[in-house]
Amino acid sequence: MSIFDKLVVWTIPFVPKPVVSRISSRYIAGETLDAAVRVVKDLNRQGCCATLDVLGEFITSMEEAEVAVNSYLQALDRIVAEKLDANISVKLTMFGLLLDKELCYRNVRQLLLKAKELNLFVRIDMEDSPCTSDTLAVYSKLRAEFDNVGFAIQAYMRRSLKDIDEMVAKHKMVNVRVCKGIYVEPREIAYKDMAIINSNFNLLVRELLKNDNYVGVATHDEKLVWSTCKLIHESNIDKSKFEFQMLLGVDEELRKIIIKEGYKLRVYVPFGRKWYEYATRRLQENPTIAKYVLKGMLGM
Numbered sequence: 001m002s003i004f005d006k007l008v009v010w011t012i013p014f015v016p017k018p019v020v021s022r023i024s025s026r027y028i029a030g031e032t033l034d035a036a037v038r039v040v041k042d043l044n045r046q047g048c049c050a051t052l053d054v055l056g057e058f059i060t061s062m063e064e065a066e067v068a069v070n071s072y073l074q075a076l077d078r079i080v081a082e083k084l085d086a087n088i089s090v091k092l093t094m095f096g097l098l099l100d101k102e103l104c105y106r107n108v109r110q111l112l113l114k115a116k117e118l119n120l121f122v123r124i125d126m127e128d129s130p131c132t133s134d135t136l137a138v139y140s141k142l143r144a145e146f147d148n149v150g151f152a153i154q155a156y157m158r159r160s161l162k163d164i165d166e167m168v169a170k171h172k173m174v175n176v177r178v179c180k181g182i183y184v185e186p187r188e189i190a191y192k193d194m195a196i197i198n199s200n201f202n203l204l205v206r207e208l209l210k211n212d213n214y215v216g217v218a219t220h221d222e223k224l225v226w227s228t229c230k231l232i233h234e235s236n237i238d239k240s241k242f243e244f245q246m247l248l249g250v251d252e253e254l255r256k257i258i259i260k261e262g263y264k265l266r267v268y269v270p271f272g273r274k275w276y277e278y279a280t281r282r283l284q285e286n287p288t289i290a291k292y293v294l295k296g297m298l299g300m
């Protein structure tokens, strides 16, 4: 970690809440489901679809998991009631992955039952490395019963290619979001070189598309958007087999370019009362984000 990064991590707890709120407001839809619905309606008008993320992760009691289930059940109902073009993204630690795996599975199963009834899709986000194997295990168990569920894979993890091969062998067709990965991981298990991470990102996308899976290409890196377009062109891949995905508030210009090119684009829309914890933890975990935010604020 550079001296600047250490400084960022050290100063975050002293940044006044209103300042954190102002910085993060571009990246978070608001505290309530109503606010998130307004943002998704606007995104739909702009030609993108969305995925709703209720903020909160790494809970400490199973009561909190119950609150999470209810929040997501409400979100699923509103997606249908408001005719939104959206699905949901969930983090398993919010449903108790680190407390009780079986209960976590049952909590997410509840969501999947409801989502299936409403014809909606549920994406399981990938969290830090202690969660990887358990997340894939819960996904596999759910996938045995449901087809409206997918997972995310991180290009910085050395194990990711093997993981997708195993998931494809097990489930035939999988729906996977490919991203670079947001957590700080040790070098033994994660690539550190950005050129390798980018090549691995392309490799994962190629492997998945080759085997007729559905891919969410989650990036704001125009090089990776371009390499995906190149692959699609060269391999004559149908537009119905993939979508691009971006975070709310990040590089809206690239978002518009992708939509104009006629590709499907989904925006990740986080919302909820736990925005402060989310924003500060993310900044502390990975000061690179703070640099992006700073760049964005200064219009660089």
Ligand SMILES: Cc1cc2nc3c(=O)[nH]c(=O)nc-3n(C[C@H](O)[C@H](O)[C@H](O)COP(=O)(O)OP(=O)(O)OC[C@H]3O[C@@H](n4cnc5c(N)ncnc54)[C@H](O)[C@@H]3O)c2cc1C
Pocket: 124, 125, 126, 127, 152, 154, 177, 179, 180, 181, 182, 183, 218, 219, 220, 221, 222, 245, 246, 247, 250, 251, 267, 268, 289, 292, 293, 296
């Ligand atoms: C839809 C979506 C879902 C994701 N799900 C997961 C997940 O399940 N697990 C996981 O570990 N990670 C997830 N991520 C985060 C991802 O792994 C990356 O950390 C993040 O997207 C940055 O990587 P990048 O591909 O945009 O490339 P980078 O090279 O890191 O960024 C390219 C450019 O995008 C801009 N940028 C990128 N991120 C931000 C940001 N947060 N704020 C402001 N500007 C930014 C910067 O200008 C940067 O120069 C997700 C990302 C997206 C878009």
